[in-house]
Amino acid sequence: MAWADLLPTTVRAALPAVPVVSLLPGVRKSGGPLPERTLERHDVALDPGHVARYADLCGFPRKDVLPLPYPHLLAFGLHMEIMTAGDFPFPAIGTVHLENSITQHRPIALTEALQVTAYAENLRPHPKGQVFDMVTRVHSRAEPVWEETSTFLRRGAGQDDAPAGTAFPAAPATGTTWRLPGDLGRRYASVSGDHNPIHLYPLTAKALGFPRQIAHGMWSMARCVGALENRLPAEVTVAVAFKKPILLPGTIAFGSRRVDDRWAFSLSSPSTGAPHLAGSTSAR
Numbered sequence: 001m002a003w004a005d006l007l008p009t010t011v012r013a014a015l016p017a018v019p020v021v022s023l024l025p026g027v028r029k030s031g032g033p034l035p036e037r038t039l040e041r042h043d044v045a046l047d048p049g050h051v052a053r054y055a056d057l058c059g060f061p062r063k064d065v066l067p068l069p070y071p072h073l074l075a076f077g078l079h080m081e082i083m084t085a086g087d088f089p090f091p092a093i094g095t096v097h098l099e100n101s102i103t104q105h106r107p108i109a110l111t112e113a114l115q116v117t118a119y120a121e122n123l124r125p126h127p128k129g130q131v132f133d134m135v136t137r138v139h140s141r142a143e144p145v146w147e148e149t150s151t152f153l154r155r156g157a158g159q160d161d162a163p164a165g166t167a168f169p170a171a172p173a174t175g176t177t178w179r180l181p182g183d184l185g186r187r188y189a190s191v192s193g194d195h196n197p198i199h200l201y202p203l204t205a206k207a208l209g210f211p212r213q214i215a216h217g218m219w220s221m222a223r224c225v226g227a228l229e230n231r232l233p234a235e236v237t238v239a240v241a242f243k244k245p246i247l248l249p250g251t252i253a254f255g256s257r258r259v260d261d262r263w264a265f266s267l268s269s270p271s272t273g274a275p276h277l278a279g280s281t282s283a284r
Contacts, residue, residue, distance in 0.1 A: 033123065034088075034089065037085070037119060038118070039082060040117045041114075044116055046110050046111075046113075046114070048110050053191050054067060054070055055226075060226040064111075066109075066110065067222065067225070069218065069225055071108070071146045072102070072148060072150075073192050074138070075118050075138075076192060078136075079136075080092060082120055083120075089123075090152075090154040093197070093198075094154075094208070095153065096154075098151045098242060099239070099241045100148065100221055100242075101148065101149045102147070104234070104236055106234055108138075112140045113140070114138050115138070117136065117139075118135065120135070126158055128155055128158045130153070130154050130156065131152060131154075132154075133151050134152065166239065168239075168264060171255040171256055171264040171278070173254065174257075176253065178223070178252050180246065181249050182248050183248075184249075185200055185215060199213055201213055210245065211247065213247075214245040214247055214248060215248055221279070223267075224265050227254060227256070228263055228281065232263075236282070237282045238280075238281050243276050243277060245276070251270055252276060253267065255267075263281045264280045265279050265281075266279070
């Protein structure tokens, strides 16, 4: 799937956020159950040049295998297709990416052709509304090689005693800071296909309630994994919770520490300590 092919889907995703248009039949989202729909991509060939652009942007070395979070990009179009379908209960834009967990069963070579499968499941209450999971499975010649669970929140009437999310061990900042340019969201969008307006320009972000554009959560996860890449085993699970948005341009502090047989890591504000991301790894 070419990244330009995602433009019509991006437009469909934005329509429920537009006043008046959001009330039209076929556009209006009014809740309800998740659709039972599984989408697939077959024989997905990898583009080494595109992988290299992603690696450079997210802090990975160039290798003959994929950066661990990269297959998320192969599934993003399927996620958007599911979430912009008429029977999906929530709008894609305005739905908050809360958590993400990726399991790599083995490194994926650049020469492999992949099958990518995606579906939504597990709609459940949350203190701030409802959450659901977008599940991705990646196979190579029928062998499972990679999987992901992305957890999303739709704000609304919540349930006070519902689980609030995953707790991670603390990983205070250790002196490493990264200065992020104002165009980071646009650069990541050009690689990932995720052109959500909150990531692009101050004006488009302000229209959706942010003071200026914010970094993609999946970029922030990838940047942390890239910083830890040479310490992770081939078979590994990396899980994160996204906290406060990262405003662009801006500076963030990275922290990591060994906790038993895994790594805990974080992103935070170097001036206030406000958390942006918490996460940990575990060997398979």
